[in-house]
Amino acid sequence: MSRRPACSLLPLLRSRRCLYDATTARPFTSVSVPPDVISSTWPPHSPSPLHPPPDPAGTWCSASCSSTSPALPPFTASHLRAAVSLLATSLTALPGPDPDPVSALHDHSFPTLLAVSPLASLELLSLLRSRPRLGLAVFSFRRVLSPVPSISEFALAISLAGRAGDHDAAAALFADGTAIHSPNLGLYNALMSAYMHSGLLDNCIEVFHALERDPRCGPPNVDSYNILIALFGRSILVDHMERTLQSLDASGQPRTIGTYNAIISGYLTAWMWDKMEASFQEMVSFHVAPDATTHKLMLRGYAHAGMICKMEQAYERACKLGIKVDILHIRAMLCAYCKFYHVGRIQKIEDLLKKLGPDDYRPWLNVLLIKVYAQEGLTEGMELYISEALERNTIVTAVKVMRSIICNYFQYDAVDRLALFVRRAEDAGWKLCRSLYHCKMVMYGKHYRLEEMHGVLDEMECLKFDRTKKTFWIMYKAYVSCGRRTEANTIIGMMWKHGFAVRDDMSDQ
Structure with a gap:
């Protein structure tokens, strides 16, 4: 069977000679990239499902790992983007958690795309950030091809290893990259980011100090400090986080949006709501424009703090700015409405529940919904969520939830419904308490x-x-x-x- 590329490569091959017009290597510093070039910058970071703080390393690639490849003509760049995008789609559609990408790479003529421009590899690795292990497999295949991977590709691969939780692979890639190329800030930042994702505090600090001592790279940049700040914030080491922020200010480098996002996230993780809000106000006063990550962090912070009005304002602001509020933050809002009384909260809960899909069920949310409907005296809704919990084999272990159910049945004098619930709870292994039976006795006696x-x-x-x-x-x-x-x-x-x-x-x- 003959192999066909995903799209016509003829326009790319005709313009291939344009790649060798400029042969002077550019330094790995911040450079402006023409809009028609396939940029090596990374796509905006989005937090993972267990809701960690934002990734401050998501912004360093353009500043520290700018590609040395010359710019492509707009026509060639658009065709290359389309071919790489289609290849990434085919790779992510491969079955299994760790599929072998070699066949798909050949089918879509990846070696030819790489010959057209090394930027094809950078673009492909960037598109595979959501599948880091797959991205590492692609990079392993790419290493046997010519030309030798650039330092930007090594930095991307190190970051993918960090996102995959394979810090040993990240360290090995860093060693290989420094053996082939002279190390730069981007490579160090990538390794720090990998250790940050793995929660290896000491390793990350050690790399930071090695960067300070390395005369080939210059002093750490703002992204290096941002990674440390984010790591300390994740570890709830607020004092260390604040001292690192002071060191950044003492270095004379201005704070960036990544700095403020890491600080806000750190205070959010430590449940220091006043400082979280103060950092946001300081950012606005210094004319640093909040991005989507900032707005979602504030939304989640207000939800956890039970500041319902401010949470609703943050949600409305995000919607007005066209920011997609993901399921993680929808659940945080639902949790806030369930835990803190607010006028009209049932209607708001039902509006938010419509945004959840069939695969978004969470046992803890089901239990909270049982409790809030019981507290609001809505027996039908409460029993609906009780039935759902029983069908999904969710076991309630909180005595407060059971007592809320008792109070609801007692309030409406529904002794037979209570008796049926007690039998179902006994069979399902739910947490039973003496109050259940005392309530039945009172209602039978009545x-x-x-x-x-x-x-x-x-x-x-x-x-x-x-x-x-x-x-x-x-x-x-x-x-x-x-x-x-x-x-x-x-x-x-x-x-x-x-x-x-x-x-x-x-x-x-």
Whole structure:
């Protein structure tokens, strides 16, 4: 079977001679990139599903790892982008967690694309950031091709290794890159970023100090400090984070949006809401424009802090700016509405729930929804989420949630519904408490269903719930309300027998 490239490579091959018009290598410093060049800058960073702080290394590539390849004509660049994009789509569609990309790379003529411009490799690795292990496999294949990978490609590969959690591979790539090329800031920053993603605090600091000592690279730049700040913030080492910020200011380098995002994220992680908000206000006063990451960090911070009004303002601001609020932040808002009372919160919760897909179910959110609907007195909604939790084998272990359910049934005098819920909770292994059974006894006694009330005592005995003074008091009140004094006096005797004190007015009646 003959292999066909993803799109026509004829326009690329015709203009290939343009690549060798300029042969002078450019220094690895900040340079302006023409708009028609496939830029080696990285796409904007988006936080991962377990919601870590933003990646300050997402901005250093353009400043520290600018490509040495000459600019391509616009026509050639657009065709190269299209071919690389289609190749990336094919690679990400490969089945399995760690697929072999070699066949797809040949099918889409990746060696030819690389011959047209080394920028094809940079673009492809950038597009595979969401699949770091796949990106590393692509880079392994790319290393056997000509020309030798540039220092920018090594930096991207190191970052991919960090995102994959393979810090040993990151260190090996750093050693290979420095053996082939003279190291630069971008390579050091990439290794620091890899250690940051792996949570290796000491290793990251060691690389930072090695960068300070390396005369070939100059002093650390603002991105180097941003990575350290973010790492200290993730580790809730607020004092170290603030001292690193002071060191950045002492170096004479201006703070960037990455600096403020890392600081805000650090205060958010430490639940220091006042400092988080103060950092945001300081950023605005210094005319540093917030980006999408900043707005989402503030939204999440206000949600965790229970500042509902400010959270809603941050959400409206993000929507107005066209920022996509992802599921992570939708869940944070839902959690805030469930935990903190707010007027009209049920309607707002239901509006947000519409944004969740069928695969976005989380047991903890299900339990919170049960509790909030119980607190709001919405029995139908509460039972709907109880049924969903039972169907998904979610086990409730919080006594407060169980007591909220009890209060809801008691409020509406729904004793049969309560009895059905208790049976289902027992079968599902939910956290049971004596209050469940006391509530059933009270409600049965209220309806003069004394035989069923006595049956609850047998249920408590099976579950090894001892009879307390409150248990006997409930039975006493039930018999008195029915006018059955003989049984009521018997209960008083049982209380004396179990060592519970009895009020004089009870004995005198």
